Amino acid sequence: MLEPGIEEKTFVLNLGPQHPSTHGVLRILLEMDGEYIAKADPVIGYGHRGHEHMAENRNYLQFLPNMGRVDYLHALAYNQCWCMAVEKLLGITVPERAEFIRVITNELNRITSHLLWFGAYLMDLGAFTPFLYCFDDREHILDLLDRVTGSRLTYCYYRFGGVPSDIDREFIDGCFAFIDRFRSRWKDYDNLVTKNVIFINRTKGVGIITPEMALKYGITGPNLRGSGIPYDIRKSEPYSAYPLFNFEIPIGENGDIFDRYVVRLAEMEQSLRIVEQALVKLPNGPIMAEKVPKRIKPPAGEVYQAVETARGEFGIYIVSQGEVKPYRVKLRVPSFATLSFFPEMAKDNLVADAVANLGSIDVVIPEIDR
Amino acid sequence: MEQLTQFSATELARMIAGLIGVIALVSVNALFLIWMERKVAAHMQLRPGPMEVGPHGAIQTIADAVKLLGKELITPEEVDRPIYLLAPIVVFLPVLLCFLVVPFSQSLIIRDMNVGIVLILAFSTLTVLAILMGGWASNNKYAVFGAFRSVAQNIAYEIPLLLTVMSIILMVGSFRLTDIVAAQSRYWYIFVQPLAFILYIICATAETNRTPFDLPEAESELVAGFHTEYSGMRFALFFLAEYTNMFIVSAVGAVLFLGGWRGPILPGIFWFLIKVYALIFLIMWFRWTFPRVRFDQLITFAWKILIPLAFANLLITALVLKL
């Protein structure tokens, strides 16, 4: 009980939904104790579209374009996951060339996602210029992907059994040109950001996710690897053509923002390596499986398929009862687990750190809201 | 009394002429600086910047200014009306007053006062008051946050600024800005006081709330900081004050360290403006390169690094002068 005349110590500050650094429509109720956060309470659901319910009311093919809208930044991975899950149900094997094309486009898409995070995150920290540098690089990939997939953001390129259109010489040359160009840019990024004292002071030792906490909350992706746990679905449950390529899983040591940043940068380099190898080894052959039924009506059964997206483990669980529509679809999204850790990270920190933390875990709000 | 009448006739005319000149300069300067900032930023970011209105977008800012003038002035309901309305005026006033003593060239100065530099330091501090008034009166959490931060930041960087300027005063022995320029007839002070120059630029950047020290208006945390609730012309006055402040700190920097209007061939005013805009360019360069520091880092940086360094610089200067 407070004495009369003395107010309560804390007050509530709304961060979002209309706020420059919530990256979409996320609202966070911050209970503030002066400049420090006593309690952070994320309020989600502003972008809820009911993807899971939509899936129950559409046939398998009709739901395919929805996947690009769940996470608009790494749409192809989500696309691929749906295709692979349905292929598993139908028992279709995808031709090798199609798998290669899927890997190439998917990894390019992963780079765009990490680049956008990089730029937007630096903007959260108040540096505007890296943002446009990243968008300049990202633009090159978007042009390349535009060429094969026909869209620039919410891709819907993969089909059950393969890919609908083949890649051409120009795309392959463009990819090599991009790889060279992008590798020459590391120096700029290092000078502008990685070696910047202010950046290091803002990120080192801030927003630490301990390995135990990460496992407890089910955090995956670069956020988990930043804490030093080398878990990557591309390695641990290999799918598509990934086992055929050499790549490493970059990990951090301390689990702070700086480590997550370094991990993401290193992942872009690994993606470049995968793309390079895939382009060199690209086999000839069909790009579409032969016996894909016109009318997709998988037998009754259940299937779970997970892929590694730019944000972590994304899984689809489908229950089929032998109808043209799935009986139930559950999407396991990585950002949800990551965001649920955010209150722990924000507690007893400054607002500035909360913004830095929120940016560093790279959540995509439509994915959480679904 | 006689003195008073005699004075008023000529002086008043000079004052009015000066003020008109200053207002013209402030507006033209702000228009130019905003255009310059957009162009500098754009070219650092691999893009062309404004190109549509006028050649290379030169009159884009005028279009923006006209738009701002016609904008609706929103006064939210729960503000402290008198303070809220007064703040934009208070923020602009010290800026105009500082121009009183800025020597654009040997003779182009409104009033060459013997307290010159002290007057500028004193008046430029008033800006903090206006920011506090505006932030507090807005009755908005973000604005209040921004205002507090701004005050803490400005007062923390005021002290190293004072100490740094003092080391120059030691060498000159006068507060008069024209004397300071005259003392640099042989060499510029930037060459004998490099540390003081660096300290001055850091403090000046912090005092004008520019990145990396733009915490009062850190948009990723505080939306727009202390001027969140200001719109239209009232916002424009805050904005104008910020840009004009940048001009003033650069002008003082040019006077203290770069020899003011001194330079070969060209008339003094050109040299002065070249030096001022070079310093402004430097401050803009910071903004488009660095991320923002965190608030606690900002305060401890001032107290633990800048102030001891400024003290050391002052003592070394005094010692060297005595020897």
Next chain:
Amino acid sequence: MLIDYLPVLIYMLIAVGLVGVIVLLSELLGKKRHTPAKDMPYECGMDPIGDARHRYTVRFYVIAMFFVVFDIEAIFLYPWAVIFKSLGWFGFVEMLVFIGILVVGLVYVWGKGALEWE
């Protein structure tokens, strides 16, 4: 003496008038249309919870107190700086003591941890 500053005062008054006129003009020129949402303080599109004038960290007071102390001491040094050249060694040593006390103060608050923002 003070009459020297009369022009400053006149200049100030004219400047106040001028800025006032600018604000007044735009107040008269622009149209006004009130809606409840527009008149509300901005808080990211939500209805504000509680008053904006909350209690804030005591740190700000501490910083303000240091400022008053150090700023006034710095201002005391200014007259000394102007006549420094004619003061001789005595003036130098005297100010050395003064600055020394200031630095001791700074070291003291530093050691006390008052400069940490925790």
